[in-house]
Amino acid sequence: MTRRFRPSRPSRRSLAVVAGAAVTALALTGCGGSEDSGPSASAKPELKVSGAYMPAPLSGDMATGFFTVTNSGGADTLTSVSSDAAADVTMHETKDGAMVEEDFFAVPADGRLAFASGGNHLMFEKLDHRPKEGDKVAVDLHFARSGTVEVEIPVKSATYVPKTGH
Numbered sequence: 119m120t121r122r123f124r125p126s127r128p129s130r131r132s133l134a135v136v137a138g139a140a141v142t143a144l145a146l147t148g149c150g151g152s153e154d155s156g157p158s159a160s161a162k163p164e165l166k167v168s169g170a171y172m173p174a175p176l177s178g179d180m181a182t183g184f185f186t187v188t189n190s191g192g193a194d195t196l197t198s199v200s201s202d203a204a205a206d207v208t209m210h211e212t213k214d215g216a217m218v219e220e221d222f223f224a225v226p227a228d229g230r231l232a233f234a235s236g237g238n239h240l241m242f243e244k245l246d247h248r249p250k251e252g253d254k255v256a257v258d259l260h261f262a263r264s265g266t267v268e269v270e271i272p273v274k275s276a277t278y279v280p281k282t283g284h
């Protein structure tokens with residue numbers, strides 16, 4: 119068994135293990151101790167919904183809704199929206215002035231997803247009753263990774279324009 123006495127050199131296998139451990143340590147540092155040990159793109163999403171409002175519909179059983187999702191973590195996806203107040207809630211994008219229904223909207227890592235007048239919007243159809251200024255409409259935003267986020271959307275005047283800036 120002379121082989122046993124060869125000068126000891128790390129095998130390819132043990133080198134690979136060492137390299138893997140180094141990558142994991144770097145990723146953990148980058149994620150600030152998140153339970154996900156992958157690269158930052160797979161870090162846990164940290165979502166916050168702000169600026170939600172619904173302009174009071176003047177007639178009919180339809181309304182639109184707006185809000186902004188701010189994400190300080192990894193990427194997520196808004197997959198659907200539902201509400202007890204309406205039989206149908208769909209997500210629309212505005213392309214060249216025309217509305218297009220979308221099945222999902224990406225929420226980028228460390229980024230935001232905006233639903234704003236003239237752009238992306240929620241479309242409520244077959245509303246239970248016509249929401250009036252001062253009402254609140256409870257809505258569930260369903261995200262692929264964060265699960266369901268409940269939002270109370272305040273109903274504003276029909277001509278309400280949110281303040282911009284910081």
Ligand SMILES: [Cu+2]
Pocket residue numbers: 210217218239240241
């Ligand atoms: Cu629409």
